Amino acid sequence: MRVAADTPYARASTAAADKAAGGHNDGAGKASGARPAPSVPEPAVLAQARVNISDGQTVGVGMPISVTFSQPVPAAERKGVESWLRVQTSSGTRGAWSWVKDHNLLDGQRVDFRPSTTYWQSGTQITLSLGSHGARRFTIGRSLLATVDAKTHMMTVRTGGTAQRIQVTTGAPGTDTWNGTMVVMDKQPKVYMDSRTVGLGDTYHGYYYWAVHLTTSGTYVHQNPRANTEAGHRNVTHGCVGLASNGTAQRFYDRVRVGDVVTVTGADKDTVAAGNGYGDWNLTWKQWLAHSETGATTTA
Template sequence: MTGRLSRRGLTALALAAVLLVVSACQDTEAEPGAAASSQSQQPESQQPESQGPTPTASTPGTVSIDVTPKDKATKVSPAEGVQVKARSGRLGAVTVTDAAGQRVSGRLSADGTSWISEAPLKFATRYTVAVSAAEGAAEQRSTFTTVTPKKRVHTAVVPLNGETVGVGLPIQVSFNAPVTDRAAAERNLKVVSTPAVAGSWRWISDRKIRYRPQVYWPAGTKVTLKVGLRGVNLGRGVYGDEQREVSFTVGRSVVSVVDGKRLRMTVFVNGKPVRTIPVTMGKKGWETRNGVKVVLEKFPLKVMDGATLGIPKNSPEYYRLDVRWAVRMTWSGEFVHGAPWSTASQGTARVSHGCVGMSLENAQWYFGQSLRGDVIKVVNSPTTRTMELDNGFGDWNLSWQAWRAGSALR
């Protein structure tokens, strides 16, 4: 009995020794997970302070946004519009509203980094811009106020929208107030045509600008003038107030040559002579101007009164006539018209006060051919008088180089 008990005791002692060794190994060579678990059980006051992740473009609150106009800006030109850019990250919602809550339409870029308003703003209006980032940043808000102009400029345009015109008609834009920043106005008048045609603007005065091609418009050309002046600063507190398009079509080519020596008018249609007409022209002291003119307007019946030319009613030169088939070519009073009272002189003598007279039959035929803008070129009239630039449309009497020199963008 005593021997067996002694062996059991030895066995127990050996097991205890093994357990003691294993326990000691666990205390001195703990696994990392066990160490973290042990650390997490320390008092909260002893834990190290967390630093958080490094900020990136996708982290809320780190997107940098630029808004133009700047916050609290005043006297902003409506033409400048609103631009929003994200210098890091992408834009989320962008809203621009006026004081009444009406939204301004805009377009977000494909990559989501910029937004731009699509139409000019209103004058004298306070706007609020609210922007958020796609990454969830807090909304950014700003305000600005547009300018109150001293004068709002409107325009009158020749030709009319939808009109069919002759190959020599320039585009004319007239302003209801003087334009001092001509370059700003010109940059916002765009002409596009099919087929494409080389052309240029020229300022006639501070209230009038005209556009003509290098040569006559090709027959059949489709032309559109885009007036984008709304909100544009034209100088000295004057702002444009229009955004519109005017489209017109060029008809067939009708160019007439009036020869003051032969007293004949030859009409060319699409480059081919179709009729030569005996005419009379301005007599001495009233000679018809030389140069290129264009048809300005037409009247089946026109009362012509010498008083409009400054002729006194008691003068032997005075006249007052009912004139048929009158086609105006200058504002000063030159017409192509029917003149049955001068039939004997047509083709042989100059007896008019500057007009080109012909038989009623020929006048009616020519009237039917004519469109506003058809070309009438007078040559060999015995005078030094030539067609003035603004006595109608004398544009074609300038060389292309001289015409282009009148642009504010050259």
């Protein structure tokens, strides 16, 4: 099932900013030294910046740091904005900012930070400083990676060294599930879904339970009554990943947290866009850096 939805962003704190310094790219692709102080005045857009992670929150290994602005940042000013967004980590993470076209926003209204070639390391402590407009401190929790195979109708959930296989049903032909890597945006015990909000006519409307939100366009993993007979056998949904109501859906809901990773393979559909939720990991590192103004940094 799908429902038009947007993720609420928490407004940046007004606490005193940390003056955390990380590494910077020396132009030869290597991280070097302490990141220099910004060479431009603090951008006014930081005053209204919104951050997707709350102060003190623990998130999954796939959650990028995402900062959105009340108005588009002109291309000529984006390097200055990046230079004022300081990321400090306890694990010396190599990563970069990149400008992402958000599903619901204009170009230049969202910039994300993610590690280079893999997800965050569990246990990493992170501080994001937004100039004089405060700081956020948060933690990367245990790793949970779920892989959905639309062809075999199975989902494998890996946590640490354990793996569990769960029968699922994904999008039926014509309403296929997005391929690619998605990140849990939020989750709710029940969500009202209406097919008319996503252009599918009057095919469904009502509450669906144990809803784990994956994309802004409305992809969820949730309980679906049809999964009681079809999971593991056929794909019958309108684009979501359906789980049975025998406790399977609730158990998955209880296990996952915001920032956990769900990857779909084998669906007859394109790869989800980077800005449709947190599809950042669908871009190669080279593609990611192509939209960065300050390049790769090694945080410290």
